[in-house]
Amino acid sequence: MVDDTPLTRPGDRFPIGLAGHTVPISTESPTPGRPWGMDHAVVTIPAPVPHLDKHKKPTKTFTETRGTKGNMDGKVVPDTQTVTVTVTD
Amino acid sequence: MILILASEDSSEAQWVSQILANRGMSPWWFDTSWFPSRASLTAQLTSFGWHGTITTSRSVIDLQAVSAVYYQQSQPFTFPVGLSEPELRFATIETRFGLGGLLSSLSARWVSHPSNVADAEYRITQMTAATAVGLAVPASILTNEVTPAKQFIETQDSGAVYKTIMHKIVSEESLVKLIHTTRVDSCTIDRRISLAPHLLQHNVDKAFDARIIVTSRGTCLGVAIRTDDSAARQDWTTRYDRLTYEPVKVPDEVARKCREFLAALHIEVGVFDFSVDSAGTWWFLEVNPCGAWAWLAEETGLPVAEAVADLLTEDNTPCPV
Numbered sequence: 001m002v003d004d005t006p007l008t009r010p011g012d013r014f015p016i017g018l019a020g021h022t023v024p025i026s027t028e029s030p031t032p033g034r035p036w037g038m039d040h041a042v043v044t045i046p047a048p049v050p051h052l053d054k055h056k057k058p059t060k061t062f063t064e065t066r067g068t069k070g071n072m073d074g075k076v077v078p079d080t081q082t083v084t085v086t087v088t089d
Numbered sequence: 090m091i092l093i094l095a096s097e098d099s100s101e102a103q104w105v106s107q108i109l110a111n112r113g114m115s116p117w118w119f120d121t122s123w124f125p126s127r128a129s130l131t132a133q134l135t136s137f138g139w140h141g142t143i144t145t146s147r148s149v150i151d152l153q154a155v156s157a158v159y160y161q162q163s164q165p166f167t168f169p170v171g172l173s174e175p176e177l178r179f180a181t182i183e184t185r186f187g188l189g190g191l192l193s194s195l196s197a198r199w200v201s202h203p204s205n206v207a208d209a210e211y212r213i214t215q216m217t218a219a220t221a222v223g224l225a226v227p228a229s230i231l232t233n234e235v236t237p238a239k240q241f242i243e244t245q246d247s248g249a250v251y252k253t254i255m256h257k258i259v260s261e262e263s264l265v266k267l268i269h270t271t272r273v274d275s276c277t278i279d280r281r282i283s284l285a286p287h288l289l290q291h292n293v294d295k296a297f298d299a300r301i302i303v304t305s306r307g308t309c310l311g312v313a314i315r316t317d318d319s320a321a322r323q324d325w326t327t328r329y330d331r332l333t334y335e336p337v338k339v340p341d342e343v344a345r346k347c348r349e350f351l352a353a354l355h356i357e358v359g360v361f362d363f364s365v366d367s368a369g370t371w372w373f374l375e376v377n378p379c380g381a382w383a384w385l386a387e388e389t390g391l392p393v394a395e396a397v398a399d400l401l402t403e404d405n406t407p408c409p410v
Contacts, residue, residue, distance in 0.1 A: 025260045026262075026263070027262065028262070033284075034281065034284075036279060036284070037251060037253060041261075
């Protein structure tokens with residue numbers, strides 16, 4: 001779930017994670033009017049750091065399934081959505 | 090007792106926990122994603138604050154006994170599949186303000202407090218604070234107007250780069266994409282820049298990059314990050330497999346200013362990124378109060394976990410700046 005208050009007070013942001021670090025996986029395609037900065041988004045698979053033991057993930061991405069609702073034949077029904085959570089440096 | 094408030098698989102938190110164990114302490118661990126599926130809470134308000142417990146599969150955390158908290162990358166709560174959107178929203182917000190309020194009100198030494206961490210995540214605020222303490226910050230412009238953006242890029246003698254302010258991750262077409270620091274040309278700027286503020290910065294002609302970990306108590310541990318890969322030279326996070334690491338002495342003046350920066354933003358630990366040019370100037374790029382350092386400590390042997398453990402176990406006398 002993403003904050004919908006544009007300028008959330010700092011105390012309100014705890015503890016669901018940082019905005020922009022948790023994004024839903026989307027099937028939508030880029031539009032011609034997308035924000036200019038998004039032109040620089042690239043698909044990146046973080047390369048493993050060689051010769052490391054347990055501390056080997058500077059960046060990690062994983063997915064999880066959460067409850068939500070969907071639409072089936074015009075009826076709202078329980079569904080799930082896959083969410084990717086990525087923690088960067 | 091010390092509470093590790095972190096993702097279960099946080100390498101940094103695991104390492105700090107191990108150091109504390111080596112010192113004869115057994116810290117409690119709580120991952121916010123365990124709630125409510127794998128954790129429960131009960132607390133009562135007293136004249137001394139909230140007394141109660143958080144029960145997990147690992148332990149029963151006595152809130153009153155928590156003397157220090159290591160806070161590192163909390164994760165979203167986990168609710169049962171099948172809740173409706175309004176139900177999920179209700180549960181999330183009530184948990185956020187209930188559990189979040191309970192934890193935030195702990196009378197403990199925080200490394201660092203979530204509210205202060207959240208404040209410090211504002212890159213624009215970071216740049217203000219860095220400038221105020223005297224750190225060198227590359228020339229920068231924040232704009233959603235075409236003409237100032239073009240003019241800025243065209244007046245940078247070694248070029249300009251685009252950096253996101255916060256939203257580095259994009260998902261579309263069922264793919265996860267990242268926005269790295271990218272060299273930009275003024276001819277690519279168009280009116281779509283008007284849809285959001287965009288941060289453009291002077292492209293530092295760097296000799297190497299450095300990540301340094303600074304604590305409010307004065308520890309300053311630096312790692313030089315070098316590469317011969319052209320993309321990684323622009324943004325080393327693009328090619329971890331092409332990097333080399335070695336400890337580097339951070340100039341005393343830079344270390345002092347970083348401590349002043351931490352004090353200004355009320356955070357106890359900062360993971361700073363710098364670019365160092367051939368003249369020896371350390372250019373501030375950004376700081377992450379919960380940044381990754383475990384793999385660097387493993388590569389270089391620097392005692393970062395020990396420094397964090399020191400913060401958690403020392404008394405609460407004011408930190409020198």
